[in-house]
Amino acid sequence: MGIDSESDTEVNLQIGPTTLGMVRIYVEGSGIEVPMDFEPEEAEEIAEEIRAAAARARQMAKGNKGGKGKR
Template structure:
């Protein structure tokens, strides 16, 4: 299974700060909960990667 493998799985994603000063991605689906904590610096890197991927897929749409 890779990034291009489609799955028919429904999940919820929540993103927010923790009391410990981390940024948490919380994924819940099919009875599984996955909390993933990142430093603010790591979270910014992830955000940049998400934006870069969106720009590659969508071209110049939404580019700032």
């Protein structure tokens, strides 16, 4: 499965600080638990990547709306 593949899999996502000063991204789904700890600087880089991906997704959505369903 690639990043652009649809999936029916449902997961729970939690993000928060740990007692050791790390940022934890915790993913829990059907039979799987994935705790991922990051230094605060790494977490900020991930947040920037998420913001950039959201901006690109908005642009792609705008581009897809222009030619569909209008006559």
